[in-house]
Amino acid sequence: MYAFTTEIIGALAGVLTTIAFLPQVLRTWQTRSAGDISFAWLGTFVAGLMLWFIYGVLIVSWPVIVANSVTIALVLTILGLKISEHRGLARAQVKEVG
Numbered sequence: 001m002y003a004f005t006t007e008i009i010g011a012l013a014g015v016l017t018t019i020a021f022l023p024q025v026l027r028t029w030q031t032r033s034a035g036d037i038s039f040a041w042l043g044t045f046v047a048g049l050m051l052w053f054i055y056g057v058l059i060v061s062w063p064v065i066v067a068n069s070v071t072i073a074l075v076l077t078i079l080g081l082k083i084s085e086h087r088g089l090a091r092a093q094v095k096e097v098g
Helices: 002-019 022-031 039-059 062-097
Strands: none
Touching: 002 062, 022 062, 039 062
């Protein structure tokens, strides 16, 4: 019973923390703007998620593995949009100077 309850609590925590990123991904996608999101935060957060994922694999915890895999994908989506926006701004500045 204890292990089952622990896995359910872990699964619920994973679902809630993963779902928490959906509004940010959708907002970033819709506005095509990730200007307020820092590269430092994204990099640090992805590194932490990767370590949680590895930890989940090591302890064979499916809630930890799945939740962090999905969250990594969502955060990488935001990172991709941020990089795309950053490159676009850099190109626009080069055109203004040139």
